[in-house]
Amino acid sequence: MNDTDRIGRFRFMDAQRVNLDGFAVEDESLGLIAFSAEADPEPTLVLDAHGNVVEMDGREAANFDLIDEFIARHGLDLSVASEVMALDDVEFARRIVDINVPRAEIIRLAAGATPAKLARVLSRLRAAELVIAMTKMRARKTPSNQAHVTNRSDDPLLLAADAATAAAFGFREIETTVPVLGDAPSNAVAVSIGAAVGAVGVLVQCSVEEALELELGMAGLVSYAETVSIYGTEQIFIDGDDTPWSKALLTSAYASRGMKMRVTSGGGSEALMGAAENRSIFYLEARCVSLARALGTQGVQNGGIDAASVSGSVPGGARSMMAENLMVMMRNLEACTGNDALMSESDVRRTSRTHPIFIAGTDFVCSGFGSIQRYDNMFGPSQWNSEDIDDFLIMQRDWTVDGGLRSASEPEVARLRRRAAHAVRDVYRFLGLADFDDSWVEQAIDAAGSKDIPAADLMTPLDASRIIRQSRVTMVDVVAALDACGYEIEAERLLAMLHARVDGDYLHTAAIFDEQMNVMSLVTDANDYAGPGTGYEITGTRLTELNGVRQQRSVSxxxxxxxxxxxxxxxxxxxxxxxxxxxxxxxxxxxxxxxxxxxxxxxxxxxxxxxxxxxxxxxxxxxxxxxxxxxxxxxxxxxxxxxxxxxxxxxxxxxxxxxxxxxxxxxxxxxxxxxxxxxxxxxxxxxxxxxxxxxxxxxxxxxxxxxxxxxxxxxxxxxxxxxxxxxxxxxxxxxxxxxxxxxxxxx
Amino acid sequence: MSTARSGRDTADVTLDSIRLGEVTMDDVTIHPDTLVRQAQVARDHANPQLAENLLRAAELTLIPDDEVLAMYEALRPGRSTTDELRALSVSLSERGAPRTAALIDEAAAAYARRGIAKQG
Structure with a gap:
């Protein structure tokens, strides 16, 4: 349009932040469609006389790609397949939101549904119905949340202080990663120590290349894994240097060392990588989720994730991301529900994207709440960041909703940050990993982000990591060092995490620890929502904690x-x-x-x-x-x-x-x-x-x-x-x- | 209280024993019997695939870290010939890891069919 044809009202509207976001016209040839592309197959499932799958979702077994084959061999409960495949889509969708149909019945049916079938059924749910379905279908009764703790310089002292801070605010899982791959072992140690300072039983992962991540896990330096990526098309799967079988082995490898793990998928990644095969985002994600169940993993991180902005750019995209999460729950798996990578420049829009999921409650509302500053988030800025912690706490209070966070007082966080930074300094010195001077320690304690720490030295984490790997430092050594340096409480906490690997109870779906080291999972804390008056209730001390935001004032x-x-x-x-x-x-x-x-x-x-x-x-x-x-x-x-x-x-x-x-x-x-x-x-x-x-x-x-x-x-x-x-x-x-x-x- | 892969009870794995230098990662690694038991729990909670995974994991507890990492590498696209995968499968079968062996055997066939095995 000619500048002279423009009017003030539209110039003003254009200047609003939402208009920095990209919006795509639906284009099936590029995979830019949320639900129901022309090329999405009709759901079918044909068995031969021996009970083998000979056709699934319109494709004969001889033409199965690797994903089809793995799902057909491992992913489906064939004893209910004929029942569920014959069930009308709308009737199935109604049962999902019907409080009189128990969760277990939906789980039973979904186990026999092919990817295309489940995609069709869930595409019928409207936004409000997704909220009810999620409330009923999530595995764990008690919701929780996960934090990102990273920084630009892999500063071990800041990582520890920020991990302690995240734990103080109630996050039960902490995910770190590295800008420099070689820093990974140091990050794992620093975040584990910081988390142990902050609270009992906080799970820690270090998201790096698959083999290195497993190696860190085997050494006990992290307590769970998540960055085990799967994709909905064969081409992208292979481009990611894996196959369903290599992922299956990886999944078993983690369990063999007593470690919790989940896989990561998330709609839109195939379109982003240019190989969506004309399929809808949701159908391809349905394949991922079916595959996840087939692999035998206990859970899935999905809901856009790195490609959240792809889903966000198409009509119905926010709804499809939420439906992805619901699909994971339908497969009886832990749902770590995205709200991770920032999908909009607009505060209104990003809140809108999260809010229904927040209200429904999930196993982890965010699969990465950026508990640190945006610029320090080495995954890229999150949907929610440190500047939003008070907002999130107050949203919990506004709606009487448990989003997994709690208030933390300034003196307590100051104390924890000091203890965490000192613990890392002492342990690194004890293990011969690094020496930190006092100014660095003091800056890390006070810092709101790594820009506040001019004293940080970028070579320190790299050197420390090299020594950790070369001398094969394990979590047993870290526990010994903490104990020797006078941090007996933290040594006990990390030892308890090692004991948990022997017990194996946290291998089950949606497992986290409470602050008495009890496992809360599908097995021990099963969601029993069946309408008003049932399911998760916020009561007692948790209600007091949730309502008691630091900003509240009384007449006195x-x-x-x-x-x-x-x-x-x-x-x-x-x-x-x-x-x-x-x-x-x-x-x-x-x-x-x-x-x-x-x-x-x-x-x-x-x-x-x-x-x-x-x-x-x-x-x-x-x-x-x-x-x-x-x-x-x-x-x-x-x-x-x-x-x-x-x-x-x-x-x-x-x-x-x-x-x-x-x-x-x-x-x-x-x-x-x-x-x-x-x-x-x-x-x-x-x-x-x-x-x-x-x-x-x-x-x-x-x-x-x-x-x-x-x-x-x-x-x-x-x-x-x-x-x-x-x-x-x-x-x-x-x-x-x-x-x-x-x-x-x-x- | 549980028994670790080393045969030691976790009750015996304390800060005191760590102070004495008497604890290794083997003392804090899960025992295959525990995984077999947990597999039954998973089955009882409507997830036979998780159960199967835990049973494969029980087999892998007996295989050293480096070998597990090498097996993962062998299963990545284009890393192994069909024969190499079949040989790996046979050796696992002989080492008392039949479920993992079956998984790798299945991979060998699938990779050959889809053309992602290394050409020998």
Missing amino acids: DLRDEQAAAAGNHFTVVGAAAAGSDPTEVTIGVSAATGRAIWTTLSGLSVVDVLDELLAGLEEEGCRGRIIRINDTVDLGMIGLTAARLSGSGIGIGLQAKGTALIHRRDLSPLANLELYSVAPTVTPELYRALGINAGRHAKGATPEPVRNPYSDMAIEARFHTKVVSLVAIERTCLSPELGPEDLELTR
Whole structure:
């Protein structure tokens, strides 16, 4: 469009952040379609007389690709296949959201459904139905969350301090990774130590190349694995240097060392890599999820993940990402539900993408909440980042929803960060890995991100990692070092994680540890949602924790704040009588003014406000008289009562919180001459102007009203809690039996 | 309390024993019998595929880390000829790892069919 044809409204709309995002026209040839591409197959499943699969989703066995073959051989419960394949798509979809059909029945049916069948069924669920389905179908009753802890310099001290911080905020899994592959062992050790400082039983992974990740696991340096990627087309799978069989072996290898693991898929990756075979994003993801179950892994991280912005660019993309997560739950697997890579520049849009999943609750709401600064996130910025932790905590409180986080106090986090940084310094020194100087330690403790740590040396993690690998340092050595350096609590915590590898209970679906090292999983904490009054309830200490955000204030907090500004400025002269001086303007003040409230919402002292009003009156040759109104908190009545006692018939009303108006004795209570309704924005100059205008009214003039200052801030959100408390304080100061009293102001 | 691959009870694997230098990773690695037991739990919770994985894992507990890593490498695309995979399968079968052997045998056929075996 020609610039001359443009209009301001659209130039303004274009400047909004959502318009930085990319939006694609659906294009099946590129795989840019969320659901139901032309090329998506009809669901079919044909068995021969021996019970072997000879056709699946429209493809004969001779033409199976590697993914088809692995699913056909391992992934399907053929005893229910004919039942579920014959079941009408909508009927199946209805059963998923029907609270009277138990989760176990859905799991039984889904086990026999081919990828195309499940894709068709789940594509029928609307957004609200997905929320109910997810609430019912997730494996673990208690929701949880996972954090990213990384930084640009692989700084071990900052990693430890940030891991301790993440654990303090309630994350039960921590995922780290590296900008420099060689740093991986050091990162694994530093994050494990930091997590152990922060809390009992926090699982730790280090996301790196498959073989190195397994090696770290075998040495006990991490306690679970997640970055075992699978894809929905054969070409991309092989490009990723794996096959379903190599992944199956990897899956068993982790279990053989007693380690939890899940695989990673996520729709849109095939389109991103240019090999979507004209299929829809959701169908290809259905193949991944079927394959995950066939591999025998306990869980899946999906919901876009690295290609979240691909799904996000097409119609229905956010819904398809959520449906991907639901599909994992339908396969009776742990769902680590994306909300990981940032999929929008818009705060509104990224919140919208997460919110239904947050409300439903999942095994891990985020498969990587960036608990660190965006610039330090070596996975790239997350959907949620350290600047959003307070938002997330308050969203939990707003909705009474457990998103897996809890509040942590500043002194406690400071203590944990100090202990974590010191523990890593001492252990690295003890094991001969590195020496850190005091300035580095102090900077890491205080740092909000790696940019705050000029003392960091990039060679330190690389050298430490080389030594860890060369001398085959294991978690047993780290435990011994912690113990020897005086960190017995943390040594015990990491030893308990090693014991858990022997028990094998955390190999089960959706396993995490609580803070007594009890395993919570599909086996021990099964989701039993069956409608209102069932399933996960937030009660007791968890409810207290969830509601008790650090920002909340009570009336007594506000009383203390006001008392700090207390002064004895007002003396009662006596009962106020009607005046007769035509130059007199009364100023009615509320009952708490100068008795329980001394500071207005804009931060002025009530004495200063009165001085401005009096000075304004004086400029107009009028005389002010201050009267306390003892029988009402209503500003209109305060002003009117004052006006009726005024010699000129004009009165000013002032609440202690700063709201003010001009009244006249012949008007009704709610009709006034001028009103400053938004107390937090009223300045001394404006009070002066109000005094001047009251004086002009007293002289019979019609002054130009002063405009209320405009603000685009959420003034009410900022101040309404204070207003409620201040009005409550005003009420406690009422003495209806007392009439209006003249006050003398002393400064 | 559980018994580790080394035969040691976890109750005996304490900070005290670590202080004495008497603990290795073998003392904190899962025992195959435990995996067999956990496989039954997985089966009882409607996940026979997880059960099968844990049974394969039970077999792999007996195979050293380096060998497991090498097996993974051998199964990646284009790394092994069909014959090499079959030989690996036979050796695993002989070493008491029949489920893993079957998996690799299956891979050998699939890789040959789809043309991703290394050409010998």
